[in-house]
Amino acid sequence: MTDTTRKLASIRRISALEPIEGADRIECATVDGWKLVTAKANGFKVGDLVVYFEIDSWIPCSIAAFLDKNPKTYEGIVGARLRTIKLRGQISQGLILPIKDILGHMPVPADENEFVEGYDLTDILGIKKWEKPINAQLAGVVKGNFPSFIPKTDEERVQNMTKELSKWTSDTNHWDGSPREVPDMLWEVTEKLEGSSMTVYWNNGQFGVCSRNLELIEDEANAFWKAARADRLEEHLMNIGENIALQGELVGPGVQGNYYGLSELKFFIYNIYDITDGSYVSPEARRFVVNALNLDHVPVLGLYKLPVNATAEGIVSMAEGRSILNNAKEREGIVFKHVERGGPSFKAISNKYLLNND
Secondary structure, three states, X not given: OEOOOOOOEEEEEEXXXXXXXXXXXXXXXXXXXXXXXXXXXXXXXXXXEEEEEOOOEEEEOOOOHHHOOOOEEEOOEEEEEOOEEEEOOEEEEOEEEOHHHHHHHOOOOOOHHHOOOOOEOOOXXXXXXXXXXXXHHXXXXXXXXXXXXXXXXXEOEHHHOXXXXXXXXXXOEOOOOOEOOOOOOEEEEEXXXXXXXXXXXXXXXXXXXXXXXXXXXXXXXXHHHHHXXXXXXXXXXXXXXXXXXXXXXXXXXXXXXXXXXXOOOEEEEXXXXXXOOOEEOOHHHHHHHHXXXXXXXXXXXXXXXXXXXXXXXXXXXXXOOEOOOOOOOEOOEEEEEEOOOOOOEEEEEOHHHHHHHO
């Protein structure tokens, strides 16, 4: 399930505060499935509502000047990026601030008691999602914005889905919340690849190639179009004759440093979107189509059931491991997709990968 309105800054509740061995001035806070280091001087208590900023948030210096002594500019905003870090042996992912600290940044006067859990502050506070800059080979010539009839690809992190996870791993409910007699919930688990998001589509006789955020004019120097032509994707989609989009990860030379050391560009498919129906096809149907067309599919690790009462922390630990594309590399993470058409999905990013490559 894609997420096009990611809450990078929102009101969350502290569910736990734990000491950090050998540290007198800092402690570990838990917010949903995230753990982060915060100063004891903040005086936070379990149950407090706070402003939580997720990793990869680009935060203006006016809100948190202490994040970087040498602030930089990203998309016109002077600030800093939140990364995954380790302090005194504790992994820290994100930042929490008292609600009162952001009141001066609200467009209209507000009282901190007015805020409720889940309230989205991303746009209000001018928070941007930091993304790696792309090189000229990927940028291409822009044809227009990303097509409105296709969802962008951005799976939600499991740490933001603790409530859903509790429901999905219950022994009494189906994934949509309805009662079930047998506690079976199968998930396709695939490797999340380090590359650049790519979408190709066939819609009412028109073929298009897109990067994560834009549709691109055909250019023989552009990596996305090179991969599309190499795989004969226009021909394949035209022969299928349905309005569909193939979505996946472009990896190889010239893409994000070619993490896996591949000798040629490869388009690894992880989604097929039925444009007419407005939904993603099932994982089984997707794998069938990809195999029938002799295209590349993201590595499938298997079909699994989540343990009853599984935790976000436990699933994140499952993300660690070696990449199937290159055993010498730590994999970026894993993606869970329910086997039913239109079912839920989420990702878990390896903390080991983030600490070494982020």
